[in-house]
Amino acid sequence: MSGPSRNPRRNLSRALSRIANADVTDTLAQQSVLPTENLPRIGITGAPGAGKSSLIARLAKLRKNADRKVAVLAVDPSSPVSQGSILGDRIRMDAIADDPDIFIRSIPSRRAHDGLADNTADLLNAMEGHGFGEIILETVGVGQAEYTIRTLVDTVVLILVPHSGDAIQAMKAGILEMADIYVVNKADLPGADLMAAEIEQVADHQSADGWTPPVIMTTRDDPAGFAALDDAINAHAAWRADHRDVTAARRARARYQTQGLISRRIDEILEAAGEDFLDQDPGALFDAIVSRLGR
């Protein structure tokens, strides 16, 4: 099917496909027509099984209203073998899947290994101008997602579960320094209070810039926890409005986006060149790749 649809929702979803499938050259060409960033963006990250999708369903339902439609972009991992994927986040968002004020789009991670997907920055930009009031971005939950999502969203929410060893692992990796809000999910499990206390200690040291990340406990059957998360996101947005370093944020996004494009261009070069291109020492290979870089 060609030409615009009479169904605006279809036009948006096809635009997202075009962006998700674009190679580097097309991505660069499309960027000139994308609108600028305006919508608040909330990033939800955490290990697989932490309950990201289910929590997003609860959160989106709380945050959407007649004036604020919510868009959810959910990244799922692509198989390194077949490049295919099972985009399973939507099924966990059952409770909101039928809500016309919420738009959910699943995206495969493709080549990206940072917990996001190829062209995530462009996909986020493409959500502008379609009547949404806010975007929620869900990461794959592996790799260095906590670092990269930081550059693309305004508020980072890290979800942990009790007794997963998460807290210590997260401290080791420095991930606990990256979030604006911590959630201890499945807080009816034993060990939740201890974990929350540990994270609070870390969070207290994290308030150098004036924002002390709150630690919120959520349980499936307790609406109060989700309401507290909703409030915390609003509080962070308000704080950010006064304290955000706009220039630094813009530079970080430019750097992330450009590095991603160059990395993918190198993939494209290697795929086009064939296996025997790799039969040279790293220095010569490096020079050969650099000489082929460019639009």
Added chain:
Amino acid sequence: MSLNGKRILIAKPGLDGHDVGAKIIALALRDAGADVIYTGLRRSPDYIARVAVDEDVDAVGLSILSGSHKELVEETVRCLAELDAGDIHLFVGGTIPGEDHDELRNAGARGIFTAEMTIDDVVAAIEADLGT
């Protein structure tokens, strides 16, 4: 052939609660390179059509074991057309007697898959249809 870059929605309309087959097909399509979305059980044709639009899929595969395949296929075709998405390809799989196949094809099903077929045959038929 490969289904790389193709997006496929596997959907369970109607009241039967058995989705082992749907999940096996979903995995096989993933292994063939497709990006697969699964709706979960007991979805209405209207809901399935809206997910197909929002996810911009190339094809919808309906898994139906309840015997209501004629009604559910017709209704899904109607809902897709209503959303200006009649170009999305539709397949149906499940317990579907041979005498109903022509009617389902006429209603818009581009492939009908039954338990007699191997998974490989199903994947190959979808690959051939989606033209990659």
